[in-house]
Amino acid sequence: MAKVKQLVSAKVMNEGLKYIEKDPMDNLPKLLDWSEKLITRENHKGFHRKFQDIVADPDGNWYKLIERFFEELSPQSRQKFLVNYMVNSGIVGIPMQDKAKAKYNCNVPWAILMDPTSACNLKCTGCWASEYDKTDSLSYDLLDRIIREGKEIGIFMYIFSGGEPLVRKNDLIKLAEEHSDCAFLSFTNATLVDEEFAKKLGELGNFGLAISVEGPGDATDMRRGEGTFDKVMHAMDLLKKEGVVFGFSTCYHKYNTDSVATDEYIDFLIDKGCTFGWYFTYMPIGKDAVTDLIATPEQREFMYHRVRELRSEKPIFLLDFWNDGEYVHGCIAGGRRYLHINANGDVEPCAFVHYSNVNIKDVSLIEALQSPLFMQYKENQPFNENHLRPCPVLDNPEKIQDMVDKSGAYSTQPIDREDVRDLTAKTKEPAEKWAETADKIWEEKTENKKKKYADAIYK
Secondary structure (H helix, E strand, O other): HHHHHHHHHHHHHHHHHHHHHHOOHHHHHHHHHHHHOOOOOHHHHHHHHHHHHHHHOOOOOHHHHHHHHHHHHHHHHHHHHHHHHHHHHHHHHHHHHHHHHHHHHOOOEEEEEEEEEEOOOOOOOOOOHHHHHOOOOOOHHHHHHHHHHHHHHOOOEEEOOOOHHHHHHHHHHHHHHHHHOOOOOOOOOOOOOOHHHHHHHHHHEEEEEEEEOOOOOHHHHHOOOOOOHHHHHHHHHHHOOOOOOOEEEEEEOOOOOOOOOOOOHHHHHHHOOOOEEEEEOOOOOOOOOOOOOOHHHHHHHHHHHHHHHOOOOOEEEEEEOOOHHHHHHHEEEOOOOOOEEEEOOOOEEEEOOEEEEOOOOOOHHHHHOOOOHHHHHHHHHOOOOOOOOOOOOOHHHHHHHHHHHOOOOOEEEOOOOOOOOHHHHHHHHHHHHHHHHHHHHHHHHHHHHHHHHHHHHHH
């Protein structure tokens, strides 16, 4: 039944896209009215209504982002985004995930993050991937198996990290071709993007890139090596020319927070062709990881407010992996919305949680989701009633320690395995300091919501 719905929905969206492209911004509202019949979940209906409001406001930044969608992306990128991302991973996939959750009594994610290789052509300061053995890799057949098992339970979104995933770009292209009904995204330093690869991505349409930048020129080069920023800018030029979906990925820390969210910087990246941006805060993962880079509570609060300002002003879709916990009700790891499979095959709850009970080479995807550590996540989420403190490592370190202890999980770092108590010793003080600030913000938000509710009732 799900397969039939997937095929029907895809056909409808393809025909709808043909209709839209005759006059995109005039015909889009008509298509939205038409597509409303495909939506069954109440929360999706809410998103649909918001989208209708967006296309009714030509002066709004979101309207302008949609214009960019039709002006800058290749026809294949537009088509695959609508069908694979919105229909397959959303309308079709999420109900399948819900059924699998009920059947197997475990979390079932919306996306799987996996490392095709631990190898990388750079050595960035503070990168936890540097702790891994550079010879580790997941075979093509294993990557293919994971995707096939994932699609059976409604997972149509696959993200690559590493290492540098594009060391394996030929295999990744082959996977995107083989699974043309899925959406793929790769985190990358972009230094391996060339004209041939950019052209292929534009033709495929279902493979986008999240390009790592740490701020203007010197800030990126400081962490990633001299000349890296110029190579990244060249890669963006190639990708924009071919109409590829791409954006930036930024790790904000103590020494770059002021520069990565300025109007000038975001406008610059929009002009380069970025349609989205993904902010992460620095995590001291690995025995040699420095704690000096951890953002201060003041900096994290600044990013909380600043990203929301930019969302209301700029034609780009911005996400903040930590500070957006309020929108997803806390931590999304442990299979709740995503999981991570490292290059050795260890199935981890999160890219920043290097502990596991199982290896995907030995178990099925469902068995991995039912493993002790993943079940601990399921039982304990959310880790804090304050969703601005979502993380069991950075915000609630006692939680990760307890879950690792109870599940008997092992450290997945083959070099200098890190005891969970060594990890939490680094995050305990930052967590306590952030708690004071986060609780203040959360209390203010809660009071404002109560006031708005009361005003609505008694007005």
